[in-house]
Amino acid sequence: MGSGVWSTDVYDAADRYRRSTGKSAFAYSDSGARTVHPKLDPRGAVRESRDSAEHPESISIAVLFDVTGSMGHVPRVLQTKLPKLLGLLLRNGYARDPQILFGAIGDATCDRVPLQIGQFESDNRMDDDLSRIVLEGGGGGQMTESYELALYYMARHTELDCFTRRGRRGYLFVIGDELAYDRVKAREVRNVCGDDLSEDIPIRRIVSEVRRKFDTYYLLPRGASHAGNAKVLDFWRGLLGQNAIELDDPNAVCETIALAVGLGEAAIDLDAGLSDLAAAGSTVAASVSSALAPVERGGRVLSTWGLPTTLHGDDRISRL
Amino acid sequence: MNHVLVADLGYGDAGKGTVVDWLCAKGIDGRPVAAVVRYNGGGQAGHSVVLPDGRRHVFAQFGAGTLRGVHTHLSRFMVVDPLALVVEADHLADVGVPDALDRLTVEGDALLATPYHRAANRAREIARGAHRHGSCGKGVGEAMGYALAHPSDAPRVADAQAPGVLRAKLTLLRDRLVDELGPLDVPPIEATVHAFGAFAARVPIVSRAFLGNLLAVGPVVFEGAQGVLLDEWHGFHPYTTWSTTTFDNAETLLVEAGQAGNATRLGVLRVVTTRHGAGPLVTEDPGLPLTDPNNPTNRWQGRFRFGHFDAVAHRYAIEVCGGVDGIALTHLDIVSPALKFCDRYDWTDRLLPGPVGDLARQEALTRRLFSTRPRFSNGPVDWPSAVSAALDAPVVITSHGPTAEGKQVLRPNWAARAHPATAGGHPAR
Numbered sequence: 001m002g003s004g005v006w007s008t009d010v011y012d013a014a015d016r017y018r019r020s021t022g023k024s025a026f027a028y029s030d031s032g033a034r035t036v037h038p039k040l041d042p043r044g045a046v047r048e049s050r051d052s053a054e055h056p057e058s059i060s061i062a063v064l065f066d067v068t069g070s071m072g073h074v075p076r077v078l079q080t081k082l083p084k085l086l087g088l089l090l091r092n093g094y095a096r097d098p099q100i101l102f103g104a105i106g107d108a109t110c111d112r113v114p115l116q117i118g119q120f121e122s123d124n125r126m127d128d129d130l131s132r133i134v135l136e137g138g139g140g141g142q143m144t145e146s147y148e149l150a151l152y153y154m155a156r157h158t159e160l161d162c163f164t165r166r167g168r169r170g171y172l173f174v175i176g177d178e179l180a181y182d183r184v185k186a187r188e189v190r191n192v193c194g195d196d197l198s199e200d201i202p203i204r205r206i207v208s209e210v211r212r213k214f215d216t217y218y219l220l221p222r223g224a225s226h227a228g229n230a231k232v233l234d235f236w237r238g239l240l241g242q243n244a245i246e247l248d249d250p251n252a253v254c255e256t257i258a259l260a261v262g263l264g265e266a267a268i269d270l271d272a273g274l275s276d277l278a279a280a281g282s283t284v285a286a287s288v289s290s291a292l293a294p295v296e297r298g299g300r301v302l303s304t305w306g307l308p309t310t311l312h313g314d315d316r317i318s319r320l
Numbered sequence: 321m322n323h324v325l326v327a328d329l330g331y332g333d334a335g336k337g338t339v340v341d342w343l344c345a346k347g348i349d350g351r352p353v354a355a356v357v358r359y360n361g362g363g364q365a366g367h368s369v370v371l372p373d374g375r376r377h378v379f380a381q382f383g384a385g386t387l388r389g390v391h392t393h394l395s396r397f398m399v400v401d402p403l404a405l406v407v408e409a410d411h412l413a414d415v416g417v418p419d420a421l422d423r424l425t426v427e428g429d430a431l432l433a434t435p436y437h438r439a440a441n442r443a444r445e446i447a448r449g450a451h452r453h454g455s456c457g458k459g460v461g462e463a464m465g466y467a468l469a470h471p472s473d474a475p476r477v478a479d480a481q482a483p484g485v486l487r488a489k490l491t492l493l494r495d496r497l498v499d500e501l502g503p504l505d506v507p508p509i510e511a512t513v514h515a516f517g518a519f520a521a522r523v524p525i526v527s528r529a530f531l532g533n534l535l536a537v538g539p540v541v542f543e544g545a546q547g548v549l550l551d552e553w554h555g556f557h558p559y560t561t562w563s564t565t566t567f568d569n570a571e572t573l574l575v576e577a578g579q580a581g582n583a584t585r586l587g588v589l590r591v592v593t594t595r596h597g598a599g600p601l602v603t604e605d606p607g608l609p610l611t612d613p614n615n616p617t618n619r620w621q622g623r624f625r626f627g628h629f630d631a632v633a634h635r636y637a638i639e640v641c642g643g644v645d646g647i648a649l650t651h652l653d654i655v656s657p658a659l660k661f662c663d664r665y666d667w668t669d670r671l672l673p674g675p676v677g678d679l680a681r682q683e684a685l686t687r688r689l690f691s692t693r694p695r696f697s698n699g700p701v702d703w704p705s706a707v708s709a710a711l712d713a714p715v716v717i718t719s720h721g722p723t724a725e726g727k728q729v730l731r732p733n734w735a736a737r738a739h740p741a742t743a744g745g746h747p748a749r
Contacts, residue, residue: 006363006380006411008403008458010435010507010515016406017518020413020421054351054538083422084524090533091425091526097536123354123537127419128389283521 021080028132037132040103040116042153044194047101049120049170051161055097060120060160060170061089061261062214064103064150067135068111070143071177074221074250075104075135078175081254083127088254092276094262100126104133105176108146108188111136115149115192117157143232147180148203149188155210157193163213171264172214173257175221179235207239215264217243219257219291221250245291252284256291263292322735323540323583324348325570326648328547329637331595333615333624334588335650335719337367337384340543342717342724344385347539348735354538355391356383357531359569361545361561362399362433362460368614370722375415378614381405383543386412386420390541393526393534396429397569399460400477402519403435421522425534428478428525434490435512437462439504440497451598461562466493480520487513532577539735542570542583548637554673556689557682559599566641584735587637587644587713590651591659591703593630596621600689603627603662603696610654628660628696631710636671638711646716646734649707653720660696663710667692704730 049060108114118129236244383392437459467474700706716734
């Protein structure tokens with residue numbers, strides 16, 4: 001028995017822990033890759049979140065973030081935080097069988113990798129998807145990214161058992177700092193997803209469609225270059241209302257998502273969630289509190305049975 | 321849901337690491353392993369894993385599935401050493417796992433191993449002189465002993481989140497040890513509080529309920545440390561470890577999570593019986609032409625000792641840990657005519673387990689083992705069959721080399737346990 005090859009220098013350990021928080025797991029991107037990893041390629045693919053014997057009540061949670069340059073270091077902060085998301089949800093009992101998908105959003109007009117979408121996973125394979133994401137790092141400087149294309153994909157290319165079998169929406173969190181384009185362009189959909197659309201889809205229509213399937217949030221972290229810009233927040237407030245959330249601290253994004261799910265699942269109220277965070281030694285409770293205070297609501301009761309998977313008419317979100 | 325409990329049926333070093341790595345690479349019953357749970361011991365473990373491309377890591381606190389990207393959970397039965405943990409994480413980053421700390425959870429009730437325990441451990445072992453116990457000098461046993469003597473004063477993982485509490489506990493610990501042992505070469509309390517605080521800020525510290533959720537995610541491997549023959553109650557006293565090395569802790573965790581008995585018990589053995597450190601090794605043969613690069617001679621345990629396969633000792637191990645469902649037999653690649661097989665001693669073929677806590681009896685057994693002569697037969701042609709027959713337990717996996725590629729499954733459905741899973745399988749929220 002015994003090896004004991006690892007040093008136990010007390011003076012060195014604190015530094016190592018500190019350094020460990022900034023370490024990159026974007027191995028694929030950092031190795032120089034500039035094309036979408038095959039496992040994240042949205043073309044012709046459907047992402048499924050299914051019930052199983054082990055996970056009889058799956059709840060689908062998608063986390064997509066902007067990986068263009070305007071977000072600065074935020075994607076790397078997210079990368080260190082998001083692997084904890086599943087643990088947070090399970091540990092606190094906020095969701096019984098969470099299945100989590102990670103994805104990345106770029107700009108279809110100028111980026112090589114405008115959309116990257118992983119799989120819904122209920123174990124640590126989701127972290128592998130995270131490590132395969134390519135960081136664009138460019139950004140067009142026009143304060144617009146192809147969020148609408150990502151929303152289109154989530155609306156039309158996902159199959160959620162929580163939704164189709166139990167009438168419960170999944171959760172979609174988009175983390176970014178810019179505006180969406182005003183319409184989903186048929187040409188871009190063809191190039192990126194492989195679908196033939198006869199015409200463009202206005203942004204408001206695709207938002208309505210995706211919100212039918214997903215309880216959808218836009219998180220705008222401070223530290224991103226356009227954060228605090230009223231135009232961006234107003235734009236998303238106009239589309240998502242109070243689900244457009246400004247975050248003081250990008251370090252709080254993981255906890256914010258977990259608590260938003262806990263609130264949505266009616267597993268906790270905001271006070272209980274914040275005390276869970278405090279008990280876990282989290283230092284971001286204040287940021288999470290101010291971010292989520294407007295969102296708190298008494299559970300969510302949905303009746304979506306019998307509605308078509310895809311909406312073609314007017315905004316019918318009010319029926320949900 | 322079917323979990324797998326892995327324990328070493330010897331004195332350690334049988335190859336638990338490579339077996340856990342293989343389980344995590346291949347999955348269990350066709351499903352990916354959700355996590356590796358450590359259920360005893362601490363930073364003194366040394367579980368070697370080698371990948372086919374030659375990268376290797378000796379796991380101490382992280383689960384041996386980490387190179388496969390599998391989550392590690394340190395249960396409260398572990399003694400957690402935060403200083404060594406981050407150094408191990410850095411080495412894992414060097415071999416291609418940059419985010420090992422992100423795949424880790426630690427139960428808040430687990431004991432902490434501190435520089436003060438470590439210094440006391442070494443001071444005591446040095447004082448034993450020629451009667452060393454084979455301690456690794458890591459302070460794990462010292463932490464266990466202190467917690468038994470002063471349960472409410474023992475530093476625990478959750479204290480790392482509360483600097484005031486931790487500072488008070490560490491000060492009391494240091495002062496008591498210095499009173500007892502004299503001046504110790506230890507760092508100041510503040511430096512330790514600072515380092516442990518950095519640990520708490522980085523690693524998720526979870527409650528007892530976490531494991532129940534983890535067990536619902538998928539099959540979990542419970543990775544034991546050391547070996548059943550070193551068990552604190554059933555080993556050959558005093559050459560034992562302050563740790564329950566049988567399946568008992570793992571079974572306790574399963575019971576608490578509502579998954580009692582929902583696991584296959586896998587014992588690991590190697591074709592030679594080895595021991596690192598002092599204590600009985602009845603079949604020891606210094607003439608065996610073997611070396612183990614993973615176990616160099618060290619100051620605390622001396623040289624690594626080799627003996628022929630000791631079926632009597634392993635039979636005893638199986639009995640004291642309540643039986644196994646299968647055996648993973650390792651190191652078949654070193655089988656040679658030089659290896660012999662001991663199925664009985666000069667006075668018995670069966671060592672009787674004693675009651676838990678009767679250390680005088682265990683000590684008497686130890687004295688007897690020191691003068692025991694093994695009876696050898698030539699090594700078998702068919703090792704798996706010979707081991708199965710001698711131990712009355714099936715060899716289900718064989719290992720013919722250091723990597724996962726060198727494993728063979730002898731019984732395809734070995735992990736499909738006969739007894740039924742507990743109903744529902746999912747703990748209440």
